[in-house]
Amino acid sequence: MAVTEARPAALAPRPAARLISWLTTTDHKKIGILYLVNSFIFFVIGGVFALLMRTELARPGTQIFHPNAYNQLFTLHGTLMIFLVIFPMLAGFGNYFVPLQIGALDMAFPRINALSFWLLPVGGLTILSGFLAQGGAAAAGWTSYVPLSVQGKAGQDLWTVGLLIVGTSSILGGINFIVTILRLRAPGMTMMRLPIFVWSILAQSLLVVLATPVLTAGLIMLFADRRLGTSFFDPTHGGNVLLWQHTFWFFAHPEVYILILAAWGAVSEILPVFSGKPLFGYPGVVLSFLMITALSFTVWAHHMFATGAVELPFFSITTEMISIPTGVLFFNWLATLWKGKIRLEPPMLFALGFIAMFLIGGIDGVWMASPAVDFAITDTYWVVAHIHYVLFGGTVFGIMAAMYYWFPKITGRMLSKRLGQWHFWLQFAGFNLTFFPMHVLGLRGMPRRIADYAPGRGWSFLNLVATAGAFLIAVSIAIFFDNVFVTLRKPRTASADPWGANTLEWATSSPPPPHNFDALPPIRSARPVFDARQAGLSLEGQP
Amino acid sequence: MGQRVANASRHVTRRRVGRPGVRSRWALPTGFLLLALFSTGCAQAGATVQGEKVHGLYVVIAIMAAPIFIGVEGLLLWSVFRFRKRQRDGGLGPQTFGTTRALVIFFAIPSVIVATLFALGEQTLATVQKQDPSPVVIIRAEGFQWEWTFYYLNEGFVVSGKTLHVPALMVIPVDEPVKIQLHSRDVIHSFFVPAFLFKRDVIPGRTNTFTFTANKIGTFPAQCAEFCGLWHSKMTFIVKVVNSTDYTAWTEQQIKAVQSISCPPHGPALSIVAKDISWNTNCLAVRAGSPISISVTNRDAGIDHNFAIYDSFSQTKKFFQTGRFPGVSTRTDQLPPLPSGRYYFQCDVHGPSMSGVFIVGGK
């Protein structure tokens, strides 16, 4: 309350001026919030697409969508969720918290940071504008395999150009993160004292900077084949159809790690806080992140086992080797919990849910890493189950953990614990209802990306269950939004460090001032705020 | 202070140390059993010699995954219940940062599992990938948007379906090695028979081949597994595994069926309509010697068709061919004079799936 009285003018500027300040801001915190808001808007759009698909698939036969519409829906669901929801969401948390966690004033290149953000909605709207084009939006899947994608109408061009824009945005963002982390750390913040979330953003950014340009190259070849008369992918003129798949997956497999590294980082940040322990095996976690970063460039062709055109043993062993560092992460997380003092606050619930669900996503990837089994289950609903256990059960649970954890820092307000628990349990139940049956559907031979299926294949009931689960997820997300909007109308009561946390973002007020810190505690370990608390130092200069 | 907390919690754990052991003694076997049931109950056992091996590998991986799954989820739940912060507890757990020895163990365990998995996987893979040198049946399977055509290369006939309406039927003999050669006419498809636990992509500009030996008689639904555009979901086919007598009977019937196609000669102006990637007839007949015109109507919006006449489906000799043209439209052409006999017509874009007999009768 006192704050409100002290700075009345700062809190109630004219709406127009406020809008302009958001449009022109180069403050990493405001840009971080823009990233998050933008991602949640696309999350709702992509989620509605998913609900529409699940509604169509609830029963055999065509009920509401002609295949033409259905194919556009699943193409854009995948594209939006991957490129405009999950990645930017993690980048949003990175934007807000990397400078805070390393004790910096801002990102290394604030203006480029603003540019990276604003390219995102431009790219996203370009892709979505396909719905207004003749022939509809892109309908070749998020993987856009040629020659199918060469056949597509104008919507496919909009998809291609939109992704080029989004890719450019993420490359610029990645460079910005790396320079920020390597150059702007506060005194005492050595590399092995970096918060683990910052390490995950560093690894993720390395992947973004080195993998995304390969997608850019592929998209240019695709565009040239479609509009300039080249024949990169046309075998009748000397081209090679599989060239697209190699180019695409060389990017898209690292992309999968781009989409989860920062979630691992956030969870590795949250588990210690709510266990009252340090992160077990910090160097092992860092090593695992780096191993995965390196290995992820050697596994792309496991997406192409069924093409019969790749070196199976090589890509099989590299893929299976990824489970070594991933296994280390699990061991470290479990060892962190062991003998802790576990507080089941909403961030911790989601972090634990993350471990439980990501484990399933990881294990069912092992079957696919074995080419003989992969021949049976690739391109079936097993893959749909796998990717969602990794990116929803994994990353989205991780994102929600981060939301509940950092919301008080961003807004100065605590989200309701009770609603958070409802949100967690409904999302957990809905998620498993939706995606677990898809394993069985895959084993029963239901191919992915089909707009329709015949009755009598043992698929109908499981599809109905999955659809019911999808709506349960929608309910849980509605509760989350309700929680956010109700909380945003409440007064700012959160203290600087409401959770008893470890890292520097908790050493400043909630929300932080524009210049981030009035003063920094000494940094002598990976947990400067923990050290300061143990030493009985006050962090805010207030009681 | 931290030291005291650590001691306290160590004390508490020691008191209950027997319980997780007892629990895991029955939890693990139960877990194995459940997962084994799950994998056999939900995963198909495979209707080919190769498929059975794949199923075996699937179960082996399931058995290796079971202790990991149960171990991690169990430890997670156990930690949450056992180490949940109580009101009277101090704020912190023991401040253990982990030792190098722990990390070495953490890296070693999954490494051993991966090495085992890889070795087992390679064994099965070798069986699945092995090509039988003397297949009894050789089928060229051709995929296009959105139908399959099967050329029985030894027997010399072709079967296909009626796109969007009747799935193509592939009949093969039981216990005999069958070789499949995959070709695509347009985009990438994937030849997927769920019951065989196998699929292989059908790629333009590339011929993939594989062999298998079906060992169960039955009818198995199958379909394209690589997204191939608008009617991908309708690109189904059926594999029927029969005994050798039935197989011979079926092949003879297929050959006879083509020979018996017949129709009365039409006037000097022929017409044929393509709709849903099918012709409206499988037989056109004219009298020899008279000038003939043919009007081809393409009712498939945005899809190309053409009309061509050959000696047979193997296309050794071409007698007539129009250009490709998209629907919806009609074109009319003059046919060259043809000697009497039975000919073969098709749409070159879609092949034998859109074909029929062209009969030039005597005067």
Add this chain to the structure above:
Amino acid sequence: MSVAETTVDERAIRGTSGPILGMVLFVASEAMFFAAFFGAYFTIRAANHVWPPRGIPIPKLGLPAVATAMLVSSSFVLQAGVRAIRRGDAKSLERWLGITILLGAGFLVLQLRDYAHTGFSIHDGIYPSLFYVMTSLHMAHVFGGVLFLSLVFAQSRTGQLSMVRHEPVEAGAIYWHFVDAVWIGLFTVFYLLVQ
């Protein structure tokens, strides 16, 4: 406030400066971009026994060789400029920068002239596809480099560069050397490794 041992304003700048590191990362990203195209080139070339494929005339070396000489020498010229500004000699920097920009522009002109003499169009199959797309993307990068160096030139003329502050020159030189190196790769695969 008692916790303040150091304040954020006091920190020292260590090691390579941010903008230079940013440029190194950008160039790494660009290297992956061109590596993808070179990967495509070698994938396709490995599947073709005759290269360039039948019907495609073997490219003539004349103009491109001159263009190559210009671009390669411009790298050395620019490096002379970098050494000059490290000594604080802005006048020499401007002279070397001017020559670099002229050589870069000359390269672009020669390349465009070469396009008129290839004897094939972009529609003529996979070799023209690779040739035109890869070389034109490279030309776009040279063009971008010329613009960037022109901005640096303007900065120097307005007295913004000195012995202490000349990051734009260093960053521009890193980028320019990279573009040069890519061209040597392109020249090799399209003009030397034929037949």
